[in-house]
Amino acid sequence: MVGHTTAPNKYDFDAPFSEDTNIAIADSPTERDPAKIMPVKVKTEFRGKFGLHNNPNIVGKQVYITGELGEYFSVPAIKGISSIWFADEAPPVEEEPVEGKVVTISQIQGETHKSPYKDKLVKDVEGVVTYVADNNNFYMQSTTPDSNTNTSEGILVYKSGGHGQSVGNKVKVSGTVKEWVITGNKVGIDLPVTEINASSVSVVEQGVALPEPVKLDPPTSVIDNDSFSTFDPQQDGIDYYETVEGMLVSMDSPVVVGPQKYGEVPVVTKKVEDKTYTTEGGVLLTEETANPERIQLDLFDNNFKAKVGDQFNGTVTGVLTYDFSNFKVFANKSSLPELTERAYTKPISTLSGDEDSLTIASYNIENYSKREKDKTAKIAEQITKHLKSPDILGLVEMQDNDGATNSGTTDASQNYQALIDAIKVAGGPAYEWTDIAPANNEDGGQPGGNIRVGFLYIRIAFNLLKEKKEQPQKRLILKTARLH
CATH class of the missing domain: 2.40.50 (OB fold (Dihydrolipoamide Acetyltransferase, E2P))
Structure with missing residues (x-):
C-alpha cells in the first residue's frame, strides 16, 4: 500500500489521509509513478482495519486482495473486494453456504443481486412481519440486524395455501431461497426479488414493534x-x-x-x-x-x-x-x-390569427371516442379557452365511431362531429374535419379502435382542396401546397 487516491492519477502518499474509502497499491512501497499505481475501493466492512484515515501507519505494508477489476477514478482499479489481508496474516477462510443451515436474512440477501443461498434450503430464518401483500405473500425483517449496510435485512416470503400472518408477528421461516420475478411475463427483463418459498411458518411472538425505517x-x-x-x-x-x-x-x-x-x-x-x-x-x-x-x-x-x-x-x-x-x-x-398541491394555472395561448396569418396547433386526445362525454366536454373547453380555437388543429389518436369495439369499421365521422358540436357549446367556432382513415387494425392503439391523425379546420380561414384522398397504406409525397 502506497497511499490514498484523491483524483484520477493523483495520489496522497503522506499522512494525514482525508478518507477511509480507498487505498492505492503498487509493486513497490516507494512507487510514485501514477501509471504504475492502482486504486482500490475499500468497502465499509473493511475500513476499520484498512482505512488510511484511521490507520495511517499501514502505508508501506504488503496486502493481498480478492476483488473485481473495474474502473474507479477513471482508471483501472480493483472494486467489489470480497477479502483483504496483510501478507503476514493467514488468508481468511470463506464459508460456503450450507444447505439447511440456520441463517439470517442478511446472509441470505448477501452483497449481491442474487442470493448466495439461491435454490438452497434454509431453516428457522427469523424476522418480524412488516407488510402483508396477500394471502400467500408477506415481507419480514430481522430484529437483530448486522453492521453491514450493503446487505438487506428484509425479505419476501411466499407460502402456498396461505400464511395466516399479521404485521407485528415475529416468525421463523423454513424453505427454499428463490430469485423470483414477480410479474411472470417480465422474466428475462425484470430484476428478480429474493424470496423464501416457505415450507413452514411458525409464530414466535405477536405484537412485536417494527424496526425503524x-x-x-x-x-x-x-x-x-x-x-x-x-x-x-x-x-x-x-x-x-x-x-x-x-x-x-x-x-x-x-x-x-x-x-x-x-x-x-x-x-x-x-x-x-x-x-x-x-x-x-x-x-x-x-x-x-x-x-x-x-x-x-x-x-x-x-x-x-x-x-x-x-x-x-x-x-x-x-x-x-x-x-x-x-x-x-x-x-x-x-x-x-x-x-x-402545487399551485397550477393552465396556460392559455397568446397567439391569434389575422388576415395575413393562421394559428396551427396539435392535440393528443388519447384514444378519443364520443362515448366519453366528460372527456369530450373537457377537450372542447381546452380547445376553445386555452388553445384559442386555432385555425387548423391536428388531432392525434382519434378512434373510429364505435371506439375499441372490433367491428371492422374505420370511419370516425361521428367522433369528429361530437367533438365539433361540443366546441360550439363551449363557445368555439364551427369546425370542419378531414382525415385518411387507416386500414382496419393496422395502425396500433386499442384493438378495434383504429386511431389516426386527423384535422379540424375553420373554413372561413381557408378552403380545403377538393381532391381525391389517397389510400391509408400508400406513401404520400407532397409536391405542392396551396391555401385558399
Missing part, C-alpha cells in the same frame, strides 16, 4: 455503469436499492414527479442541489443523470390524484420491493401525510 438516500446520477460487474451501492442506484430490498424505508416529504397510474405515484426521495428540474418540479433525463432517486410509491388506489410538483407534507414509510421494471415502496394510503 431506513431513510432512503440513493445515488442521484448513476443507475448502473458497470453492467452488474461490481456491487457498488454508493455509486449505482440499482445496487443501492438492492441493499434495502424488502425493508421498511422512509422518505422525508417526497415530491411527486409524475401523475398517478395504476395506483402508483412516481416521487423523488430527495431534491438535489444544483440539479435542473422542470418548471413544475419534474425530473429531466440528461447525459449527466438518469435520476435513480426517482421511485414509485404504490398506493393501490387508481383514483388517487396527484400531479407533478405536489409534495407530501411529512414522512412517507413503507416496504421497498421491485416489480414491473421499477423499484417501489408499498405504502398504506391511510397513513400518508397530507399532500400539498
Whole structure:
C-alpha cells in the first residue's frame, strides 16, 4: 500500500489521509509513478482495519486482495473486494453456504443481486412481519440486524395455501431461497426479488414493534455503469436499492414527479442541489443523470390524484420491493401525510390569427371516442379557452365511431362531429374535419379502435382542396401546397 487516491492519477502518499474509502497499491512501497499505481475501493466492512484515515501507519505494508477489476477514478482499479489481508496474516477462510443451515436474512440477501443461498434450503430464518401483500405473500425483517449496510435485512416470503400472518408477528421461516420475478411475463427483463418459498411458518411472538425505517438516500446520477460487474451501492442506484430490498424505508416529504397510474405515484426521495428540474418540479433525463432517486410509491388506489410538483407534507414509510421494471415502496394510503398541491394555472395561448396569418396547433386526445362525454366536454373547453380555437388543429389518436369495439369499421365521422358540436357549446367556432382513415387494425392503439391523425379546420380561414384522398397504406409525397 502506497497511499490514498484523491483524483484520477493523483495520489496522497503522506499522512494525514482525508478518507477511509480507498487505498492505492503498487509493486513497490516507494512507487510514485501514477501509471504504475492502482486504486482500490475499500468497502465499509473493511475500513476499520484498512482505512488510511484511521490507520495511517499501514502505508508501506504488503496486502493481498480478492476483488473485481473495474474502473474507479477513471482508471483501472480493483472494486467489489470480497477479502483483504496483510501478507503476514493467514488468508481468511470463506464459508460456503450450507444447505439447511440456520441463517439470517442478511446472509441470505448477501452483497449481491442474487442470493448466495439461491435454490438452497434454509431453516428457522427469523424476522418480524412488516407488510402483508396477500394471502400467500408477506415481507419480514430481522430484529437483530448486522453492521453491514450493503446487505438487506428484509425479505419476501411466499407460502402456498396461505400464511395466516399479521404485521407485528415475529416468525421463523423454513424453505427454499428463490430469485423470483414477480410479474411472470417480465422474466428475462425484470430484476428478480429474493424470496423464501416457505415450507413452514411458525409464530414466535405477536405484537412485536417494527424496526425503524431506513431513510432512503440513493445515488442521484448513476443507475448502473458497470453492467452488474461490481456491487457498488454508493455509486449505482440499482445496487443501492438492492441493499434495502424488502425493508421498511422512509422518505422525508417526497415530491411527486409524475401523475398517478395504476395506483402508483412516481416521487423523488430527495431534491438535489444544483440539479435542473422542470418548471413544475419534474425530473429531466440528461447525459449527466438518469435520476435513480426517482421511485414509485404504490398506493393501490387508481383514483388517487396527484400531479407533478405536489409534495407530501411529512414522512412517507413503507416496504421497498421491485416489480414491473421499477423499484417501489408499498405504502398504506391511510397513513400518508397530507399532500400539498402545487399551485397550477393552465396556460392559455397568446397567439391569434389575422388576415395575413393562421394559428396551427396539435392535440393528443388519447384514444378519443364520443362515448366519453366528460372527456369530450373537457377537450372542447381546452380547445376553445386555452388553445384559442386555432385555425387548423391536428388531432392525434382519434378512434373510429364505435371506439375499441372490433367491428371492422374505420370511419370516425361521428367522433369528429361530437367533438365539433361540443366546441360550439363551449363557445368555439364551427369546425370542419378531414382525415385518411387507416386500414382496419393496422395502425396500433386499442384493438378495434383504429386511431389516426386527423384535422379540424375553420373554413372561413381557408378552403380545403377538393381532391381525391389517397389510400391509408400508400406513401404520400407532397409536391405542392396551396391555401385558399
